[in-house]
Amino acid sequence: MIVETFPVGLLACNATIVGDEDTREAIVVDGGDGVDDVLARLKQLGLRARYLIHTHAHFDHIADVGRLRASTRSSALLHHADLPIYHDQPRLVKLFGLPPIPEPVALDGDLSDGDRLTVGAVTCEVLHTPGHTPGSVCFALGNGETAILLTGDTLFAGSIGRWDLGGTSMEDIVQSIERKLMDYPDATHVVPGHGAFTTIGTERASNPYLRGR
Numbered sequence: 001m002i003v004e005t006f007p008v009g010l011l012a013c014n015a016t017i018v019g020d021e022d023t024r025e026a027i028v029v030d031g032g033d034g035v036d037d038v039l040a041r042l043k044q045l046g047l048r049a050r051y052l053i054h055t056h057a058h059f060d061h062i063a064d065v066g067r068l069r070a071s072t073r074s075s076a077l078l079h080h081a082d083l084p085i086y087h088d089q090p091r092l093v094k095l096f097g098l099p100p101i102p103e104p105v106a107l108d109g110d111l112s113d114g115d116r117l118t119v120g121a122v123t124c125e126v127l128h129t130p131g132h133t134p135g136s137v138c139f140a141l142g143n144g145e146t147a148i149l150l151t152g153d154t155l156f157a158g159s160i161g162r163w164d165l166g167g168t169s170m171e172d173i174v175q176s177i178e179r180k181l182m183d184y185p186d187a188t189h190v191v192p193g194h195g196a197f198t199t200i201g202t203e204r205a206s207n208p209y210l211r212g213r
Contacts (some may be wrong), residue, residue, distance in 0.1 A: 001019070001020065001021070001043060001143070002017070002018065002019035002020070002021060002026075002047070002130075003016065003018050003019075003141065003148060004016065004017045004041060005191050005197075006037065006041065007033065007155070007194075008033055008037045008038070009033030009060050009063070009196065010033070010098070010099070011060040012026070013030055013033055013034070013060045013193055013194060014030065014192060014194060014195075015028065015033075015034050015037070015038060016027065016028070016029040016122050017029075017038070017045065017049075018035075018119070018122060018141060019040065019045060019047040019119065020119045020122060021119035021120075022120050022121070023119060024036050024047050024048060025047070025048055025050045025119035025120055026042060026047040026048060026049050026050065026119060027049070027051045027053060027119055027124055028049050028051070028052050028074070028107045029053055029055065029121070029150050030042065030052070030053075030054055030055055030061040030138060031052060031065075031068055031154065031175070032060065032061055032063050032064050032068060033059065033060045033062070033063045033064060033075075035068045035071065035138070035160050037071070039068075039071055041179055042135055043137075047187045048071040048072070048177020049068075049074040050074050050075070051075050051077060051117050052072070052074050052075065052076040053064055053076075053111060053117065053126075053139055054076075054082075055138065055139070055150065055151070055154070056079075056085070056112075056132060056135060056137070056152055057078060057082035057083070057085040057086035057089065057099060057135065057154065058133070058153070059089045059092075059093055059101050060096075061153075062078065062089075062154070063089065063101040063102065063191065064089055064102050064124070065105065065106075066105035066118055067110075069105070069108075072098075072144065073195070075108040075109065075113050076105075076107045076108050077108060077109050077110065077135050078107055078111060078135065079110060079111045079126075079135030080135065080137030081133075082133050082135030082136070083092070083107075083128050084135060085133055085135070085154065086104055086107075089101060089104065090102075092105070096130060096162075099107040100102045104202050109136055110155060112126060113124045113126060113128035114150070119137060121148065122141070123141075123142075124139050124140070124201075125140040125141075126139060126141065126201075127139070127180040128176075129151075129154045129169070129173075129176035129177065129181070129199070130172055130173075130176055131154060131160075131161065131168050131169075131170075131172040131173025131175070131176045131177075132152070132154050132161035132162060132173055133164075133165065133167070133168065134167050134170065135178075135186060136154050136173075137152070138150060138151045138152060138153060138154055138180065139156075140184075145185045145187040145188065146184070147189070148183055148188070148191060149181060149188055149189070149190045149191065151190055152192070152193040152195065153172050153192075153194070154173060154177060154183060155177055155203060156180075156192045156193075156194065156195045156198075156204065157192060157197065157198035158198070158206065158207055159207065159208075160173050160174065160177065160210075161193075162175060170209075174210070177209075178210075182200065182210070185200065185201075186199060186200055186201025187200075188200040188201075190203065
């Protein structure tokens with residue numbers, strides 16, 4: 001399995017490419033605000049994107065997914081509960097005085113809890129973790145102590161995502177982390193949507209929102 005994470009876009013979102021070494025097929029996670037960077041990395045790695053998947057619908061994770069999909073001829077997927085947020089992003093970006101983003105395009109399907117996306121021998125499991133947004137999801141690669149969790153803006157190193165952006169609460173996001181992430185072994189690697197990587201064990205022991213859980 002090939003896994004490469006790199007920051008893209010105005011807010012340095014952590015985009016991740018997950019690829020199979022034999023088939024050379026790939027899944028791109030949260031690459032929508034870094035199309036040129038994603039395309040360059042795919043070419044460098046010799047991979048062809050099959051799926052474009054997103055942890056949630058905020059612009060820094062999905063803004064230009066239409067161009068990325070057109071360039072890779074892949075399928076773009078998002079949890080259905082975040083579709084209203086996705087379609088409202090151009091207005092919100094303008095409201096906050098940020099540079100304009102492309103108009104949303106129709107996506108190719110939904111992500112649902114328990115879905116498994118496969119490229120070659122690589123499997124990516126969808127974990128619905130509402131809290132940052134109603135449709136926030138995390139992605140699990142592998143299992144046991146070798147698992148990698150791509151947590152978007154749900155779980156960060158030493159913190160959790162915002163819950164004050166509409167329709168959710170702190171209780172929602174903490175409960176999602178407890179139910180879906182805390183059962184993973186301490187050695188499980190965590191790749192958040194922004195910032196430094198961490199592990200489940202580190203967050204279990206020291207994250208102020210999760211300590212003692």
